[in-house]
Amino acid sequence: MINPTSIEKCDGVDNNCNGVIDDGFKVGDKCNNGIGGCNTEGKYVCKNTLETICDAVPGKPQEGICNCSDNNCDGK
Numbered sequence: 001m002i003n004p005t006s007i008e009k010c011d012g013v014d015n016n017c018n019g020v021i022d023d024g025f026k027v028g029d030k031c032n033n034g035i036g037g038c039n040t041e042g043k044y045v046c047k048n049t050l051e052t053i054c055d056a057v058p059g060k061p062q063e064g065i066c067n068c069s070d071n072n073c074d075g076k
Helices: none
Strands: 030-033 040-048 051-054
């Protein structure tokens, strides 16, 4: 039975019994982190019961060289 008075939490449980786990938190959706050549793709995961974070770890900047890539991750 759906319980509309129960607040959905980001905890891997269907807290309001509507058939959707962690609804409203985008858990598992794609996300990106980092700028330019350091940009990596990941997915949203629960940070705590009220918010999500992107689990992608940005790459490490390298010395900028002329190779048409943003090696130093400054977005240019």
